[in-house]
Amino acid sequence: MAPGPPPTAAEAYRPNAYVSLPAELNPEAFDASPEKRRAEAERLAIRARLKLQYQLQLNNPNPPAVIEDPALLRWAYARTQNVYPTFRPTPKTSFLGALYAIGPILFWIAAFKLDRDRKEKLIQKGEYKRPFSVF
Amino acid sequence: METMLNTLTLITLITLTIPLLLPLLSKKFKPNPLTIMYTTKMAFTTSLLPMMLFMYSNAECITSYWEWKIMTNFKIPLSLKMDQYSMMFFPIALFVTWSILQFAMWYMSSEPYIDKFFSYLLMFLITMLLLTIANNMFLLFIGWEGVGIMSFLLIGWWQGRAEANTAALQAVLYNRIGDIGLIMSMMWMASNTNTWEIHQNFHQECTPTLPLLGLILAATGKSAQFGLHPWLPAAMEGPTPVSALLHSSTMVVAGIFLLIRTHPMLTNNQTALTLCLCLGALSTLFAATCALTQNDIKKIIAFSTSSQLGLMMVTIGLNQPQLAFLHISTHAFFKAMLFLCSGSIIHNLNGEQDIRKMGSLQKLLPVTTTCLTIGNLALMGTPFLAGFYSKDLIIENLNTSHLNTWALLLTLLATTFTATYTTRITLMVQTGHTRTAVITPMNENNQTITDPITRLAMGSILAGLLITSYIIPTKTPPMTMPTTTKTAALIITALGITLALELASMTQTLTQPKQNTYLNFSSSLGYYNPLTHRLTTTKLLNNGQKIATNLIDLSWYKKMGPEGLATMQLMMTKAHTKAHTGLIKAYLESFALSVLIILLYLD
Numbered sequence: 156m157a158p159g160p161p162p163t164a165a166e167a168y169r170p171n172a173y174v175s176l177p178a179e180l181n182p183e184a185f186d187a188s189p190e191k192r193r194a195e196a197e198r199l200a201i202r203a204r205l206k207l208q209y210q211l212q213l214n215n216p217n218p219p220a221v222i223e224d225p226a227l228l229r230w231a232y233a234r235t236q237n238v239y240p241t242f243r244p245t246p247k248t249s250f251l252g253a254l255y256a257i258g259p260i261l262f263w264i265a266a267f268k269l270d271r272d273r274k275e276k277l278i279q280k281g282e283y284k285r286p287f288s289v290f
Numbered sequence: 291m292e293t294m295l296n297t298l299t300l301i302t303l304i305t306l307t308i309p310l311l312l313p314l315l316s317k318k319f320k321p322n323p324l325t326i327m328y329t330t331k332m333a334f335t336t337s338l339l340p341m342m343l344f345m346y347s348n349a350e351c352i353t354s355y356w357e358w359k360i361m362t363n364f365k366i367p368l369s370l371k372m373d374q375y376s377m378m379f380f381p382i383a384l385f386v387t388w389s390i391l392q393f394a395m396w397y398m399s400s401e402p403y404i405d406k407f408f409s410y411l412l413m414f415l416i417t418m419l420l421l422t423i424a425n426n427m428f429l430l431f432i433g434w435e436g437v438g439i440m441s442f443l444l445i446g447w448w449q450g451r452a453e454a455n456t457a458a459l460q461a462v463l464y465n466r467i468g469d470i471g472l473i474m475s476m477m478w479m480a481s482n483t484n485t486w487e488i489h490q491n492f493h494q495e496c497t498p499t500l501p502l503l504g505l506i507l508a509a510t511g512k513s514a515q516f517g518l519h520p521w522l523p524a525a526m527e528g529p530t531p532v533s534a535l536l537h538s539s540t541m542v543v544a545g546i547f548l549l550i551r552t553h554p555m556l557t558n559n560q561t562a563l564t565l566c567l568c569l570g571a572l573s574t575l576f577a578a579t580c581a582l583t584q585n586d587i588k589k590i591i592a593f594s595t596s597s598q599l600g601l602m603m604v605t606i607g608l609n610q611p612q613l614a615f616l617h618i619s620t621h622a623f624f625k626a627m628l629f630l631c632s633g634s635i636i637h638n639l640n641g642e643q644d645i646r647k648m649g650s651l652q653k654l655l656p657v658t659t660t661c662l663t664i665g666n667l668a669l670m671g672t673p674f675l676a677g678f679y680s681k682d683l684i685i686e687n688l689n690t691s692h693l694n695t696w697a698l699l700l701t702l703l704a705t706t707f708t709a710t711y712t713t714r715i716t717l718m719v720q721t722g723h724t725r726t727a728v729i730t731p732m733n734e735n736n737q738t739i740t741d742p743i744t745r746l747a748m749g750s751i752l753a754g755l756l757i758t759s760y761i762i763p764t765k766t767p768p769m770t771m772p773t774t775t776k777t778a779a780l781i782i783t784a785l786g787i788t789l790a791l792e793l794a795s796m797t798q799t800l801t802q803p804k805q806n807t808y809l810n811f812s813s814s815l816g817y818y819n820p821l822t823h824r825l826t827t828t829k830l831l832n833n834g835q836k837i838a839t840n841l842i843d844l845s846w847y848k849k850m851g852p853e854g855l856a857t858m859q860l861m862m863t864k865a866h867t868k869a870h871t872g873l874i875k876a877y878l879e880s881f882a883l884s885v886l887i888i889l890l891y892l893d
Contacts, residue, residue: 251841252846
């Protein structure tokens with residue numbers, strides 16, 4: 156069958172590769188469910204409160220000796236001392252956890268097994284040269 | 291003959307340990323600097339006898355003392371090897387140490403803890419000699435770690451100074467990375483040849499590359515080859531006697547010495563030899579490039595040491611261990627003397643170490659500056675001074691060997707740079723108009739200063755001749771080569787000197803030069819320190835915290851283990867408590883249900 160007409164400009168209009176869609180065109184951003192919007196609004200409220208706290212100290216005519224940034228403190232606390240409560244198993248964390256916790260164990264099992272099998276084959280063939288040692 | 295050799299060497303070693311052991315036996319005896327210096331002088335004279343015995347008879351000797359019976363079938367004896375290397379090294383190290391201790395009596399005279407300082411230097415010397423005479427990797431390791439620790443304590447001697455502490459820590463960490471290689475080689479030897487004796491590890495066939503890589507890593511760490519080199523210039527934070535003893539003559543050559551001792555393992559393995567060659571060539575050129583733009587006199591001499599160590603590594607790569615040892619011996623004399631001269635200059639200028647603020651010292655400190663000139667000439671390889679006998683032979687061997695041109699060119703270029711920065715020191719320190727402060731109380735009328743320096747100057751002039759006259763070479767030196775090749779070292783050194791003279795005559799005022807790529811590269815030491823010190827450590831520690839601590843330990847293990855189980859228990863409990871209504875009706879219902887089931891079963 157002969158090829159059809161080339162795509163029109165409207166049809167050829169696709170998002171660029173490796174570039175995230177702007178909020179106006181991204182259905183997840185503007186057409187979100189009520190729960191998502193509620194969560195977004197909550198996060199914004201927290202951010203606004205923290206920024207207000209910081210800016211009150213910053214623009215104070217008699218500033219305190221040390222201006223603490225509550226956002227930074229909360230972040231540092233969450234990253235160092237509050238790790239488990241802020242942990243959620245996501246695809247990324249599951250993959251990385253499996254890679255670094257289970258991966259080495261499987262790797263070394265395989266390495267030792269293959270080494271042993273190789274030595275066993277050589278011993279069966281009678282070619283294995285035992286090292287001159289007690290260890 | 292062997293008994294004499296043994297006994298005299300043991301007497302030398304025991305003489306040295308006496309000032310450290312006697313305070314443990316009686317409260318009255320406290321070592322003071324004078325006694326320690328005289329002890330070292332006596333040990334030196336005692337060590338001359340086995341050296342002369344060895345020169346006369348050429349009889350090597352391995353003596354085993356007490357054996358540590360920790361395991362059947364694996365022997366760890368305390369065995370000492372008295373061969374040409376240890377018999378030559380003892381008198382040289384003791385001579386240099388004696389001169390340095392005498393000098394330190396003047397240099398550190400205002401030090402409140404001078405007794406501790408001298409005890410530390412003595413402890414260092416003992417561990418270094420133990421390393422040299424060890425025939426056993428176990429004893430060598432004891433000596434190796436000993437010199438590492440003493441280096442740490444001595445570099446950080448002025449421990450109130452933050453830079454000194456950083457430098458000491460740097461030295462220890464870089465040495466530790468090298469120790470990984472040494473321990474790996476020891477483990478390979480134990481598990482493959484069942485012995486830690488060095489002479490029992492020599493095989494006829496090619497040794498596997500793995501243990502040799504370990505030994506080369508150990509030498510890279512201890513002898514400041516490129517890659518693990520930053521600790522050596524930083525070690526100049528220590529007092530000048532420490533720099534003279536440890537970081538020029540004795541400790542830094544320990545890595546090269548290890549490769550000399552285990553040389554028969556390296557001989558047949560061309561990969562290891564080529565690695566030594568290229569690593570040494572790179573180190574020598576890199577250090578010489580960095581030395582060109584330094585302004586601190588001690589740093590220039592430190593980079594000079596680093597460059598000469600690279601040259602020694604090149605010699606090992608050329609399969610010439612004896613020549614490397616010859617260079618170690620001659621280098622000890624003139625390098626220690628250069629450090630002592632710079633120490634004298636620094637103290638006389640009231641702590642000034644910048645050569646841009648020195649000048650015209652030839653008339654003010656005649657003995658010191660004369661010996662500085664002799665040392666510099668010896669370093670450059672001036673014919674028939676000490677450095678010539680080793681350096682010229684190395685370059686001749688390099689030129690007549692079948693090896694890659696890159697290593698050859700790098701080494702020749704480094705030789706030129708050596709001549710250049712050495713001439714620069716001489717010109718800026720000794721000649722020209724004076725740039726020092728107006729009233730400086732300068733005098734070298736003290737015997738404690740001039741005697742050690744002149745003694746080492748005599749050594750710098752004569753040592754090369756004496757050693758080569760009395761030690762039989764084990765490998766045939768190259769005899770025939772074209773005239774250009776024979777005089778190559780001289781030509782390129784002369785080139786370096788003329789370059790330095792031209793450049794010096796072009797600058798009348800010491801203004802800051804315009805920045806260009808090469809100047810920046812050289813004066814920031816090749817950008818090595820900022821690139822590696824922060825980058826590797828922050829990446830390692832950050833990733834370690836993110837993955838090992840936060841992700842695995844604190845999150846996943848908790849979820850898989852206690853916390854996850856607790857959550858599941860909680861879910862089950864919550865589901866069950868719905869049934870705990872507290873009404874008698876429910877419990878009566880459960881009684882009825884149980885009775886019904888029992889009746890049905892009995893049926």
